[in-house]
């Protein structure tokens with residue numbers, strides 16, 4: 001079976017995490033992703049957080065599957081010429097250099113358009129145009145500047161960043177959508193365009209509900225589903241809401257059997273209004289079904305702490321998996337807190353290709369997260385990441401270079 005992006009060639013100038021997540025997704029959908037790296041060094045993550053001496057790190061291998069790697073010094077005059085040929089050969093150039101790096105290399109948008117007017121140039125930057133546009137940015141900077149950190153954590157503690165890499169991988173996802181959209185528009189216009197995904201914007205997009213709450217707070221001075229209600233106070237900005245659900249259905253994380261020794265013996269429990277009677281029956285508080293202080297969602301809002309404490313008495317008698325099974329029988333929304341160990345061992349995630357084991361010639365077998373987006377006509381076949389420069393000769397030959405020319409370029413330090 002073919003792949004959705006068969007025939008699309010990506011000149012992959014990405015490094016670290018945000019850009020590589022984007023191009024890995026495109027590779028999973030079938031694009032030919034040619035990752036350009038500096039000889040002798042490569043993407044800095046190849047050597048970061050290494051767990052096997054001299055082997056590409058998991059940081060690198062888990063973000064660069066299904067790609068080809070070539071080495072090229074784009075500051076070398078001969079290397080620049082190779083890059084020009086690559087630009088003419090490819091459909092999309094993806095980069096996440098610090099602002100201005102591509103221009104400093106001599107490859108401005110105008111120059112790229114001269115070389116290939118159909119080229120789509122897609123960039124991740126920390127910030128969009130404005131006071132911070134020249135700043136270098138990493139994941140947690142984006143989480144802080146995009147509104148996530150100020151709204152994560154508990155009210156009595158400092159801002160907290162999340163483990164989910166919403167700044168890097170989140171922005172990579174946004175960029176991938178921008179690229180396929182630009183490819184679609186190119187079918188009509190025949191022209192390439194610039195695609196920009198700023199990490200601050202991507203994080204804010206994912207924090208949209210908190211800007212919703214900011215405006216609700218300004219109008220009403222209170223957020224009744226937040227844990228600060230009814231006894232705490234609200235300031236001018238959306239406060240940190242602990243584990244409150246953030247939606248119209250109150251939720252909280254509750255202890256389960258074994259919580260004293262297992263840091264992940266917890267369950268997320270949602271008191272969804274349509275199943276309130278079932279929750280009451282299950283925990284033995286049948287009287288709450290008709291008691292006016294508990295019978296309606298609004299009546300329950302000032303009593304959520306008491307309600308969740310009562311439900312917790314019930315969950316603490318069961319493991320998170322027992323609770324999950326029982327609650328799902330009654331259609332009560334809930335979710336066990338799964339550790340990474342449990343996820344790595346989860347057979348159903350293996351069966352769907354969401355967790356995949358691949359073999360690497362230097363490091364051996366490793367687990368990676370497969371394509372979370374499943375297309376029925378474009379199945380993903382997850383492959384290992386390339387070694388540095390593994391495909392240089394192959395790609396150079398496809399560009400029309402003879403083996404003598406390749407040797408000469410190598411001797412000149414261009415590739």
Ligand code: COA
Nearest residue numbers: 016017018037038073074075096097098101104126136137
């Ligand atoms: N040949 C020659 N030079 C190359 C090259 C190649 N194949 N690949 C990269 N370079 C050069 C660049 O041209 C740049 O040179 P310059 O500074 O002289 O212009 C240099 O390598 C370093 O690039 P830079 O992007 O500045 O790397 P950095 O390690 O200093 O910064 C980041 C890293 C992530 C902070 C920065 O790239 C950034 O802010 N990117 C945008 C936001 C982003 O994606 N952040 C998240 C990363 S997960």
